[in-house]
Amino acid sequence: MEYAIVTAAFLCVIVAGTALWRALSQGLFVDHGLASASHHLAGAATWIADVLVF
Structure with missing residues (x-):
């Protein structure tokens, strides 16, 4: 029984x-x-994304 549990x-x-x-x-x-x-926000300027997300 123990071998079956260990194998599983x-x-x-x-x-x-x-x-x-x-x-x-x-x-x-x-x-x-x-x-x-x-x-990774698409369509937004990078500085706007940095300001709004953080």
């Missing part, structure tokens, strides 16, 4: 690591960071 936990770690690796290799976190950045 190890498999979960492997699957989660693979999912994280794919997200990192596709640039998902970088894209999200760019979309969330204050300097």
Whole structure:
């Protein structure tokens, strides 16, 4: 029984690591960071965006 629990936990770690690796290799976190950045406001002058967002 203990081996089954340890094996299931190890498999979960492997699957989660693979999912994280794919997200990192596709640039998902970088894209999200760019979309969330204050300097990513389209159509606004950069100094206006800096003043209003901060």
